[in-house]
Amino acid sequence: MSIPQTQDAIIDEFSLLDGDMEMTVFYIMELGQKLPDIKESDRTEDNIVKGCQSKVWMMARLENDKIYFEADSNTAITKGLVSLLIRIFNGQSPDVILNADLYFMKKIGMERFIGTQRSNGFAAMIKQMKFYALAFKTQKEIAS
Amino acid sequence: MNTPAAIELNLEKIRKQFPVLHQQVNGNPLVYLDNAATNQKPKRVIDALTRYYEHDNANIHRGIHTLAERATKAYEETRHTMQRFINAKHVEEIIFTRGVTESINLGSSSYGRAFVKAGDEIIISGMEHHSNIVPWQLICEEKGAIIKVIPLSEVGELDLDAYQKLLSGKTKVVAVNHASNSLGSINPIKEIIDLAHQVGAVVLIDGAQSSAHLPIDVQALDCDFYCISSHKMYGPTGTGILYGKKELLEKMPPYMGGGEMIKDVTFEKTTYNDLPYKFEAGTPNIADVVALNEAILFINELGKENIANHEAELLSYAAKKLSSIPSVRLIGTAREKVSVQLFVIDGIHHFDIGQMLDTRGIAVRTGHHCTQPLMERYGIEGTVRASFSVYNTKEEIDLLAEGVERIVKFLK
Numbered sequence: 001m002s003i004p005q006t007q008d009a010i011i012d013e014f015s016l017l018d019g020d021m022e023m024t025v026f027y028i029m030e031l032g033q034k035l036p037d038i039k040e041s042d043r044t045e046d047n048i049v050k051g052c053q054s055k056v057w058m059m060a061r062l063e064n065d066k067i068y069f070e071a072d073s074n075t076a077i078t079k080g081l082v083s084l085l086i087r088i089f090n091g092q093s094p095d096v097i098l099n100a101d102l103y104f105m106k107k108i109g110m111e112r113f114i115g116t117q118r119s120n121g122f123a124a125m126i127k128q129m130k131f132y133a134l135a136f137k138t139q140k141e142i143a144s
Numbered sequence: 145m146n147t148p149a150a151i152e153l154n155l156e157k158i159r160k161q162f163p164v165l166h167q168q169v170n171g172n173p174l175v176y177l178d179n180a181a182t183n184q185k186p187k188r189v190i191d192a193l194t195r196y197y198e199h200d201n202a203n204i205h206r207g208i209h210t211l212a213e214r215a216t217k218a219y220e221e222t223r224h225t226m227q228r229f230i231n232a233k234h235v236e237e238i239i240f241t242r243g244v245t246e247s248i249n250l251g252s253s254s255y256g257r258a259f260v261k262a263g264d265e266i267i268i269s270g271m272e273h274h275s276n277i278v279p280w281q282l283i284c285e286e287k288g289a290i291i292k293v294i295p296l297s298e299v300g301e302l303d304l305d306a307y308q309k310l311l312s313g314k315t316k317v318v319a320v321n322h323a324s325n326s327l328g329s330i331n332p333i334k335e336i337i338d339l340a341h342q343v344g345a346v347v348l349i350d351g352a353q354s355s356a357h358l359p360i361d362v363q364a365l366d367c368d369f370y371c372i373s374s375h376k377m378y379g380p381t382g383t384g385i386l387y388g389k390k391e392l393l394e395k396m397p398p399y400m401g402g403g404e405m406i407k408d409v410t411f412e413k414t415t416y417n418d419l420p421y422k423f424e425a426g427t428p429n430i431a432d433v434v435a436l437n438e439a440i441l442f443i444n445e446l447g448k449e450n451i452a453n454h455e456a457e458l459l460s461y462a463a464k465k466l467s468s469i470p471s472v473r474l475i476g477t478a479r480e481k482v483s484v485q486l487f488v489i490d491g492i493h494h495f496d497i498g499q500m501l502d503t504r505g506i507a508v509r510t511g512h513h514c515t516q517p518l519m520e521r522y523g524i525e526g527t528v529r530a531s532f533s534v535y536n537t538k539e540e541i542d543l544l545a546e547g548v549e550r551i552v553k554f555l556k
Contacts, residue, residue, distance in 0.1 A: 021170045021503035026554055029496065054495055075493040076555060113503065 003096065006088045007104040014108040024113050025077060032079030035086065038072040051124030053117050054078040058125070060132040065140075066091050067133060071125075077114065082125055089129055094140070097133035102126060153446065153454050159535050161186040161442075172505030175540045180325050180353060180484050180531035181509050182375045186442050189378060192435035200434075203427055205404065219430050222437040223420070229440050230370060231361040232387055236419040239386045239393070240433050244352040245275040247371035247386035248319070250423060251348050254396040255317070255369075256283030264316040267345075269294040269302055269331070270521055271324040274514045276350045280319060289316070296521065300327035300476040308339060315345040322354035326515045326529070327476030328459070328484030330358065337367050346392065352376055356533070357455060357482045359448050362387050379439035380432035386423070393419050400425040451534045455483035458532040458541060465545040466530075471552055475527055483532040486513075489548070492555050494528045501528075501547045508544070 001009070017023045038057055049056040054075040061068050069086045073079040084104075089097050105111070111119045159165055162184045167174050176184060196218065202211035204219050227235045241247045260266070266280050270293050277291075284291055292315075294307045302320075311318075318340040323330045337347045348369035351360060356377035362370050369388045375381040388396075398405055398416055402425035407415040416422045443451065462485050466472050475486040489497060498510035509529040512519045519526060530544060 022500070025500055025503050029555065054493065076496045077499055078495075114499070115502075118499075 003088055003092060003100045003102075007102065007107075010084060010087070010104050011107045019109070021113050028080035028084075029076040030080070031083045032073070032076045032081075035071070035079055035083040038070055042070075043072065049121075049125055049128045051127075052078065052121035054121065056082060056121070056125060058082070058128055058132075060129070060136075062094075062136045062139075065093055067094060067097060067136060069129060069132070078118070078121065081114070081118070081122055085125055085129060094133040094137040098130055098137065100130075151447070151450055153450055153534065155454075155535070155537055158446070159537075161188070162535055163187055163190070165535060169505035169507075170503050175504075175506040175543050177530040177532065177536065177540065177544060178507045178509050179533035179536070180376070180513075180529060182381065183356065183378055183533045184535065185378055185380065185439070188438045188442060189380065189435050192438045193380060193431055196431045196434045201431070204430055205421075215430055215434075218434040218437070219428070222433050222440075225437050225440045226372075226385055229360070229444070230372070230387055231363050233363055234390050237362075237387055237390050237393065239388065239420045239423045240428050241384050241386050242382055242429065243375070243384035244350060244371045244373040247369075247384055248275055248348065248350060249279045250386050250399045251369045251371070251388065252279040252283050252317075252319070254399045254423075255346065255392070256280075256287065256289075258396055260284075260287045260289050260316050262288035263314065264289040265292050265310075265312070265314045266290070267292045267294060267307070267310050267315055267318045267320075267340075269320045270296045271300065271302070271327055271329060271331075271515065271518050272319070272321060273325050273350065273352065274516070275352075276319055276321060276348075277517070280317070293517075294320070296329075300324070300329045300478040302329075302331055302336075304332065304335065304339075307336065311339060311343045311345070313343060315340065315343050317348065318345050319348040319350070321350040321352070322358060322360075323351075323482040323484075324476070324515075324518075325353045325484065326486060326513045326518055326527075327478060328353075328481040328486075328531075329476060329478035330354070330480040330482060333367070334365055337365055341366070353482055353484070356443065357448070357452055368392055374432065374436045374439065377439055378442055379436035383429045383432040383436055390419065393423070398422055398425070402426045404428075446534065454534055455532050455536075458536055458538065459483040459485060461538055462530060462532065462541045462544070465541055466548065469545060469549050469552060471556060472548065475522055475524070485530050486527040487530075488524060488527050489552060492551065494526045496555070497528050497548065497551055500551045501544070504543070504547045506544055506547055 043057050047057040049058050054073050056073045058071040068090050071082040164184050200214040202215040204216040223235055223238045226238050292310045295303045322333055333349055340347045346368040349367045350371050352373045355372045372385045374383045405417050405422050405425040407417050466487050467474050471489050473488050494510040501508055511526045
């Protein structure tokens, strides 16, 4: 699936919740519960995404020019939020991730149900993922 | 202080006076349980602010025109009301500040600069807000003095035996809160003050959490400094007071320089104004001070004892309701408490609980409540805090408990 296709699917799924705040937050937590926990040994200071109020640990690896992310959080809602980003970005190339335009947050009215602080944290997660993409891209360019 | 006899408060009538309470949040009626952070304002306080700006706004003290006269009178009236509210001996012992944080900084900085020396000791408690820790650390760093901390028990009560052992001839200042913003514990400040005075130390009381809930008589307490926040007692944000004993304040150097605090200025030498103006440099927060008067009158009319009785009932009801929910653990169960209850749910992060409750229109606080050393004492990162005010109801606590129960059921 392309990044816009995944985003559209997410928008469709959220529209079923009909703007019910409580159901939406429960749904996000449920998504978080489905995301596998990372190993305790990976919950390091180095893997922490800076700028989030909750703790978010994130790692990335490159396989066949595609990036795969793993992440975890100490709060259920944040874990659900990062799971959405993983769903969108996993298996995409560094270039595609770097150029991706994320519009689903606005469409599902994310700021309304997670508040400004968490929205800032969410932006920090996206920045971190794009940063990984840039690092992999640069690594490849230097190698070639 | 004239307090009306103990009466059952008319909650419906009280709630009507608070416009902000009558709204829907996320499709539900607002349940405001974040009162320890700031409580809501009755219409008369809001009206006083509007009235001041619509009719009386002028800079105070130096003007000779009618508006300046009216503004000055209104500003000074609050000082007199506050004097009576805390039973200060002299009206000039009431200094207006931006709030408790500034009051403590003024006290620590001015008193500390003049009287604290290298090797002196300052005693605080293990349940202080960062505002009553950091200002003392600053003065200790500057002077080479040392901070000592009174430990607390598991339920959240200060260990007075340990406190007595900390006191010595080296103790210069004891700074503790009247009531903890996190645990809600009411500290035995009279005893703390008397013991400190026996070794010649001065005592500063952080009254941020007590001013709306507990009777305060600074003369009976014999405290040297007492700090009060306006916005935690139905008044506007951005103002508070530092009460200080006159003889101490007179010996202390000014905290800030500027207009109002001077008598005469030449380039060579400035002589300072009398109390309280020596400590009120610059144009003060006139409008908010004026409106604070109405907040004090509001409390006086209801009667602090009546407010405290109602809040105590809410607190014990909340403690009972919350502790009956599986996995909920209450933190802070001292015998004497103001209406603040911390709780954690093992395995569920406090942010998630706060966010979920917000979807139901329930406002609580989550985090470390500016008491990180205290959280460390309990081995936790943060908690949920529900805090109650005079306008809260048992029905609202039922809604809180219902919300918490739902989260536990979902996430466990």
